Structure formats: structure tokens, C-alpha cells
Amino acid sequence: MKLICQGAEANIYLNEKDNTIIKDRIRKTYRITELDNRLRKSRTRSESKLIGKAHNLGILTPKIISTEQDKITMDYIPGKRLKDTLNKENIKTTMTTIGKIIATLHTNNIIHGDLTTSNFIQKEKDIYLIDFGLGSISTSTEKKAVDLHLFEEAMESTHSDLYQPAINSMQAAYKKNYQDSEQVLKRLEQIRKRGRYVKR
Ligand SMILES: Nc1ncnc2c1ncn2[C@@H]1O[C@H](COP(=O)(O)OP(=O)(O)O)[C@@H](O)[C@H]1O
Ligand SMILES: [Mg+2]
Incomplete structure (x- = not known):
């Protein structure tokens, strides 16, 4: 082993x-x-x-x-971590897939708890999600928004050049695939503001 x-x-x-x-x-x-x-x-x-x-x-x-x-x-998923495969060419399709995955999780009240590009594995065209070690089941809008916020922060620190197109594609797919997305995105906006306030 x-x-x-x-x-x-x-x-x-x-x-x-x-x-x-x-x-x-x-x-x-x-x-x-x-x-x-x-x-x-x-x-x-x-x-x-x-x-x-x-x-x-x-x-x-x-x-x-x-x-x-x-x-x-x-x-074993033979592939590469998304962290190492994301680029300008694949960002839109990849983030659309990820937005859909998170939408499915949240529709079913699954909070992943550690959404970073190290916890997605790309195997050819497929994207796998791993590492539910910090996950939980919850209907909480706040927890879902925090899940998204963590992902945004991770993207910002590891792929700052791709950040905006990444978040746009991810959110568009999240909205399209999750009925209650509006209230989560509203809360996400509040969390972002809180973050900016704390950082200053
Ligand atoms: N099923 C799997 N297939 C392929 N690689 C995996 C698998 N599970 C974990 N890994 C690799 O091990 C790393 C750490 O596993 P992970 O479950 O994320 O643990 P941790 O909680 O320590 O982050 C992952 O980033 C990935 O590279
Ligand atoms: Mg991990």
C-alpha cells in the first residue's frame, strides 16, 4: 500500500x-x-x-x-485534482458542472463543508467530488451560503485570474438547478459584505 x-x-x-x-x-x-x-x-x-x-x-x-x-x-478515481487542471479554456464548462453538483447537494440539504478545487477530481471529462469529512445535513440557508462562500474564497486564493468567469458560470448553473437558490445567493452577498468589513 x-x-x-x-x-x-x-x-x-x-x-x-x-x-x-x-x-x-x-x-x-x-x-x-x-x-x-x-x-x-x-x-x-x-x-x-x-x-x-x-x-x-x-x-x-x-x-x-x-x-x-x-x-x-x-x-480510486484515477485523475487529477481540479486545482491542477483548471485553465482559461475549460473554466466555463467545468464551473457549470460544479454549479450543478452544488445545486444538487443543496437541493437535498447536503452541506459539503470543504468545497475547494482539491476536493474535485477530473477524470477525462468527468468531475468527481470527494472528501465529505466536514459535511453535514442541514436545511440552513446560512450553511449553504457558507458552503458557496468557502468555494469562492478558495477560488480567489488559488485561481485569482480565473475568479470572475469561474464564479459567474458556477452561479448561473447553481441558479438554474436549485429552486431555492435565490435566498442562498442573497445570504452569500451578506456574508461577502461581512467578510469585507472584517478585512478592513
Ligand atoms: N477516492 C479517491 N481517488 C483518488 N484520489 C483520492 C481519493 N480520495 C482522496 N484522494 C486524494 O487524497 C487527497 C486527500 O483526500 P481527502 O479525502 O480530501 O482528505 P483530507 O480530508 O485530508 O483533505 C485528495 O485531495 C486526493 O488527491
Ligand atoms: Mg480534502
Whole structure:
């Protein structure tokens, strides 16, 4: 097994024999063992459930193979992180797809919690969404708006040159595919203003 990524919360291993990924939530020694075990277990279960839910809605995600206490085994998606594939030529179609994905999530009250271009994998023309580790289920307009805002901030810091066309295409698709998008976008505007106010 090959360690392919060491995150803050989990180690990601690739099993090249059967092309599976193992997301292994690591122990945090600063937490009491009992609490740590409980947290890792509940986050693992929650992530696995949310990936399954999104998958059932037709969003491209890895298929879950098994879930243990602190490990999720899932399909390996051979591709590149969107972070490394976004460019001027593909920005419009890619962001339209992403807007549609987020619209589907929010229509079904799934908050992803970590929408960045590192958590989308492009495999040929397909865009997969991964990493529901900070996700939740909620009908909250605020939480949905924060989900969008995080994505905007991530785009701004990693792809500032593509920011405006990216956000335009993403929002157009979000509006088209999510009935209650208007109130979320209104809240997003308020959150942006709050952000600007705090930054000054
Ligand atoms: N199913 C998968 N297929 C391919 N690569 C993956 C898969 N799951 C994770 N990765 C890779 O590992 C990285 C970290 O995984 P992720 O689930 O995002 O963990 P973290 O919570 O640490 O961000 C991803 O950015 C991606 O490059
Ligand atoms: Mg991630």
C-alpha cells in the first residue's frame, strides 16, 4: 500500500492491487483517547454516509466499498485534482458542472463543508467530488451560503485570474438547478459584505 496523501485528519493510502483508496483517520494524541475514538468513528461514519447519499443522487463520487471504525475503503478515481487542471479554456464548462453538483447537494440539504478545487477530481471529462469529512445535513440557508462562500474564497486564493468567469458560470448553473437558490445567493452577498468589513 502506498501513502499518497497525509492530511490534517487522515492518511490516504492507495492499494494498487485492487485500485482502492483507504482513508484512515489518524489518532490525535492531544485528545483524550476515548473522545478521540468517538470523534474518529462518528466522522468516518458521517463521511461514508454523505458520500453514499451524494452517489445515490447521481453525483460522481468514489463508490464506498467498506466502512470500519476509522477507515473508509473506496474506489480510486484515477485523475487529477481540479486545482491542477483548471485553465482559461475549460473554466466555463467545468464551473457549470460544479454549479450543478452544488445545486444538487443543496437541493437535498447536503452541506459539503470543504468545497475547494482539491476536493474535485477530473477524470477525462468527468468531475468527481470527494472528501465529505466536514459535511453535514442541514436545511440552513446560512450553511449553504457558507458552503458557496468557502468555494469562492478558495477560488480567489488559488485561481485569482480565473475568479470572475469561474464564479459567474458556477452561479448561473447553481441558479438554474436549485429552486431555492435565490435566498442562498442573497445570504452569500451578506456574508461577502461581512467578510469585507472584517478585512478592513
Ligand atoms: N477516492 C479517491 N481517488 C483518488 N484520489 C483520492 C481519493 N480520495 C482522496 N484522494 C486524494 O487524497 C487527497 C486527500 O483526500 P481527502 O479525502 O480530501 O482528505 P483530507 O480530508 O485530508 O483533505 C485528495 O485531495 C486526493 O488527491
Ligand atoms: Mg480534502
